Amino acid sequence: MENRLIITKYSEQYYPPTPNNFTLFLRRSIFFQLIRFFILNYKIMKIVIKGHS
Amino acid sequence: MANIVVLGAGIAGHTAAAYLQKGLNKKEHKITVISPTPTYQWIPSNIWVGVGKMTPEEIKFDLRPLYKKWGIEFIQAKAQSFYPEGDEHINTGFVEVEYNNEENKGEKIKVAYDYLINATGPKLNFEATEGLIPGNGNIASVCTFGHASHAWELLQSKLDKMKNGEKQIFVIGTGHPTATCQGAAFEYILNVDFEIKKRGLEKQAQVIWITNEYELGDFGMGGAFIPKGGFISNTKLFAESYFVERNITWIKRAGVKKLDDHTIYYENLDGEYLEQPYDFAMLIPGFAGHGFKAYDKTGKDISDKLFAPNGLMKVDADYTPKPFEEWTIKDWPETYQNPSYHNIFAPGIAFAPPHSISKPMTSKNGTPIFASAPRTGMPSGIMGKVTADNIINWIKTGNATMIHKASMGRMGAACIVSAGYGMRKGTAATMTVSPVVPDWEKFPQWGRDIKTTMGEPGLAGHWLKWLMHYMFLYKAKGLPFWWMIPE
Ligand SMILES: Cc1cc2nc3c(=O)[nH]c(=O)nc-3n(C[C@H](O)[C@H](O)[C@H](O)COP(=O)(O)OP(=O)(O)OC[C@H]3O[C@@H](n4cnc5c(N)ncnc54)[C@H](O)[C@@H]3O)c2cc1C
Numbered sequence: 199m200e201n202r203l204i205i206t207k208y209s210e211q212y213y214p215p216t217p218n219n220f221t222l223f224l225r226r227s228i229f230f231q232l233i234r235f236f237i238l239n240y241k242i243m244k245i246v247i248k249g250h251s
Numbered sequence: 252m253a254n255i256v257v258l259g260a261g262i263a264g265h266t267a268a269a270y271l272q273k274g275l276n277k278k279e280h281k282i283t284v285i286s287p288t289p290t291y292q293w294i295p296s297n298i299w300v301g302v303g304k305m306t307p308e309e310i311k312f313d314l315r316p317l318y319k320k321w322g323i324e325f326i327q328a329k330a331q332s333f334y335p336e337g338d339e340h341i342n343t344g345f346v347e348v349e350y351n352n353e354e355n356k357g358e359k360i361k362v363a364y365d366y367l368i369n370a371t372g373p374k375l376n377f378e379a380t381e382g383l384i385p386g387n388g389n390i391a392s393v394c395t396f397g398h399a400s401h402a403w404e405l406l407q408s409k410l411d412k413m414k415n416g417e418k419q420i421f422v423i424g425t426g427h428p429t430a431t432c433q434g435a436a437f438e439y440i441l442n443v444d445f446e447i448k449k450r451g452l453e454k455q456a457q458v459i460w461i462t463n464e465y466e467l468g469d470f471g472m473g474g475a476f477i478p479k480g481g482f483i484s485n486t487k488l489f490a491e492s493y494f495v496e497r498n499i500t501w502i503k504r505a506g507v508k509k510l511d512d513h514t515i516y517y518e519n520l521d522g523e524y525l526e527q528p529y530d531f532a533m534l535i536p537g538f539a540g541h542g543f544k545a546y547d548k549t550g551k552d553i554s555d556k557l558f559a560p561n562g563l564m565k566v567d568a569d570y571t572p573k574p575f576e577e578w579t580i581k582d583w584p585e586t587y588q589n590p591s592y593h594n595i596f597a598p599g600i601a602f603a604p605p606h607s608i609s610k611p612m613t614s615k616n617g618t619p620i621f622a623s624a625p626r627t628g629m630p631s632g633i634m635g636k637v638t639a640d641n642i643i644n645w646i647k648t649g650n651a652t653m654i655h656k657a658s659m660g661r662m663g664a665a666c667i668v669s670a671g672y673g674m675r676k677g678t679a680a681t682m683t684v685s686p687v688v689p690d691w692e693k694f695p696q697w698g699r700d701i702k703t704t705m706g707e708p709g710l711a712g713h714w715l716k717w718l719m720h721y722m723f724l725y726k727a728k729g730l731p732f733w734w735m736i737p738e
Contacts, residue, residue, distance in 0.1 A: 211500055214491035225678065225709040235711040238681045242715075245663035245683050245703055246629075246737045 256364035260286035263599025264370030266635030274643040277322035285326045287351040300399035304672040307396040327352040335592040336548040372600045373538035382510035391533045413455035419530040424461035426534025428506025431471045431623040445671030460501040471622035476697040477706040506620035522615030559603035568605040580660025586653040598634030632738030660688040667716040679712030
């Protein structure tokens with residue numbers, strides 16, 4: 199959030215979305231990330247298996 | 252007896268060699284691997300060598316004991332010329348190679364083959380950008396473990412300067428107007444930024460991304476659409492958001508032409524010639540073929556039969572020039588077999604793509620400025636395996652039909668973009684796209700299967716990247732049940 203203050207208004211950097219504190223918390227939470235770890239593994243495996251013919 | 256020669260022991264070549272030795276009886280058939288160094292390196296982890304989180308020893312190993320165990324002959328040499336029809340003395344195809352080991356350095360020999368796999372990857376074409384010399388002044392690279400190790404030394408000297416209150420400008424990105432491999436540079440800039448912030452030095456640092464991409468997040472694959480937070484958004488937003496969160500600024504649509512010790516000179520799509528000062532630069536060079544030559548039986552130069560103008564090998568792609576609007580996934584190769592000489596294959600970066608994936612753009616002065624097509628590790632490994640499977644089938648059945656296929660227009664790819672190392676504080680974005688080359692016929696709305704395409708930042712991504720480092724090195728080392736680990 200604080201980045202917005204140092205970014206020049208109307209520059210390219212002024213417009214993209216930035217994560218809020220809750221999103222940042224989820225990205226760092228060991229418990230939440232452990233669950234995501236297994237889900238991401240599953241999603242990657244689906245792609246890997248499809249790629250081999 | 253079949254005689255198979257593999258050129259290159261990178262992801263594609265080593266994977267092919269591993270499956271060939273597994274699928275063929277080595278008493279009956281001969282497998283030879285030719286590579287200028289006897290080392291296998293897990294290139295994706297160079298990023299961590301470049302920020303001092305791993306040593307080169309942790310990401311590489313000596314292939315010779317493994318090849319001995321596998322019954323593969325290893326020749327430490329560089330391929331130079333191809334004779335697919337043989338010559339007046341030798342009746343089968345052969346390659347002329349130059350030894351690169353201590354004892355016979357510079358000596359040339361001819362290595363005959365029945366089947367040839369050219370998996371020599373890219374030539375890192377630093378020469379194509381004036382002054383882009385890794386190790387020179389303030390210029391670093393992470394393309395090899397040696398380069399990455401130097402990058403870390405240079406980075407440390409800059410961190411020390413910042414500790415002493417000096418301001419430093421870090422410029423990271425692409426170093427040629429048509430460079431590819433943006434993903435690697437993207438990872439490196441995020442890791443450098445992470446290390447700067449970890450030391451509380453962000454006030455002294457300005458971190459800048461410079462890229463030939465039309466928009467951020469293009470990554471040479473025309474960007475991708477990912478579902479997130481109730482929206483389907485382009486990777487442009489994803490990449491920009493990552494940078495804004497970290498206060499990294501960017502210069503896009505930039506074709507870097509020249510560097511001196513403190514300035515990067517570039518042209519943009521508007522045709523402006525601009526300069527960017529820097530104190531530390533890590534710019535990915537252009538990729539090209541190795542400049543191999545090919546000759547027919549009479550000694551006539553037939554290089555254009557084997558190689559595209561960029562020096563990469565021609566395979567079963569459709570190279571007919573056509574406008575961007577007419578590109579389809581059918582242009583992309585499936586078997587990596589050379590159309591003129593069916594016993595020659597080129598998996599991995601060694602094959603010439605039919606065209607880029609991103610739309611080619613030209614500046615007002617006529618300079619092409621856009622990202623070339625990437626071929627990341629996972630597709631390169633899959634291509635290596637498919638090539639080995641087809642050769643094994645050909646040898647065992649005598650049937651030359653290529654039954655195994657792996658087109659970048661059908662296969663997906665997973666890429667974990669590291670953004671900081673640490674089991675508690677680390678982070679990485681897990682990205683998957685399927686297929687790599689967008690298929691606008693099958694997926695008219697988003698170009699790819701939106702259900703399997705994702706981009707998710709978080710600590711879990713770091714765990715995955717870390718796990719993959721050990722998993723893929725385990726596989727490459729041929730440890731028990733290595734073949735159960737997919738490419
Ligand atoms: C810094 C960096 C980070 C990356 N990170 C990722 C990532 O996170 N995920 C991902 O999927 N991909 C990543 N990539 C891309 C990935 O490394 C490549 O896709 C992959 O290495 C390509 O495999 P290859 O076998 O075609 O080529 P290479 O791995 O380059 O292998 C080429 C081999 O050929 C040998 N060779 C060269 N010249 C000759 C010659 N004349 N004769 C014989 N042998 C020769 C070389 O020594 C080498 O052994 C990254 C790349 C870089 C540079």
